[in-house]
Amino acid sequence: MPGTILIVEDELAIADSIAYALRTDGFTPVHVALGQQALELLRSDAAPALIVLDVGLPDMNGFEVCRSLRQFSNVPVIFLTARSDEIDRIVGLEIGADDYVTKPFSPRELVARIRVVLRRLAPAPVPAPAPARFELRALEARIIYCGHTLDLTRYEYLLLKTLLEHPGHVLSRAQLMDRVWADAPDTLDRTVDAHVKSLRAKLRLIDPATDPIHTHRGMGYSLLRA
Numbered sequence: 001m002p003g004t005i006l007i008v009e010d011e012l013a014i015a016d017s018i019a020y021a022l023r024t025d026g027f028t029p030v031h032v033a034l035g036q037q038a039l040e041l042l043r044s045d046a047a048p049a050l051i052v053l054d055v056g057l058p059d060m061n062g063f064e065v066c067r068s069l070r071q072f073s074n075v076p077v078i079f080l081t082a083r084s085d086e087i088d089r090i091v092g093l094e095i096g097a098d099d100y101v102t103k104p105f106s107p108r109e110l111v112a113r114i115r116v117v118l119r120r121l122a123p124a125p126v127p128a129p130a131p132a133r134f135e136l137r138a139l140e141a142r143i144i145y146c147g148h149t150l151d152l153t154r155y156e157y158l159l160l161k162t163l164l165e166h167p168g169h170v171l172s173r174a175q176l177m178d179r180v181w182a183d184a185p186d187t188l189d190r191t192v193d194a195h196v197k198s199l200r201a202k203l204r205l206i207d208p209a210t211d212p213i214h215t216h217r218g219m220g221y222s223l224l225r226a
Helices: 012-024 035-044 062-069 086-094 107-121 154-164 173-180 190-206
Strands: 004-008 028-032 050-054 077-081 099-102 134-137 142-145 213-216 220-223
Touching: 004 012, 004 035, 012 028, 012 107, 028 035, 035 050, 035 062, 050 062, 050 107, 062 077, 077 107, 099 107, 134 154, 142 154, 154 173, 154 190, 154 220, 173 190, 173 220, 190 213
Parallel strands: 004 028, 004 050, 050 077, 077 099
Antiparallel strands: 134 142, 213 220
């Protein structure tokens, strides 16, 4: 029952004011007046998002309700009480309450406290893995960037392939010359810079905001795959 708040309160006027504030804030309130009714409902139905539980109920006090509830459910509980004694707050928290509100109270403040408890107890979202920006298809001699096949010359392809095969590693011009231009020993090392420049231009046509090729002054170049 996502978004459902169970109100266990025997004073109808208080229950109505809480229910109105909850509905105004997008929750679905369900009201019962007795602790036994609450326990029966919780055993037979899907758990609400949270329980607002009055301590002074006619049939059993709220502490007893919470003790019984904790035997089969971890649903969050906010106690309502007419007393502000510290010992009551300590007992309530020790038996499994998540918050404690003393009467009289503002229904809007209670709803704010409900949201705080629900946010605190909500599981942290698991971030989705970032999609790979590059996909190397060596058997096809192709590289895909952000879903687009790059139109590369032979040496642009070999240069980017070499960087992709060593993600995050800084490769010097000499290393790149040995691996990419091995069949062209007379090529100048500035050729590496020219090909990096042309590669960057082609990558920016697809994603103008990102430059995945990093220049390390006096050292060489590196590339992050993701």
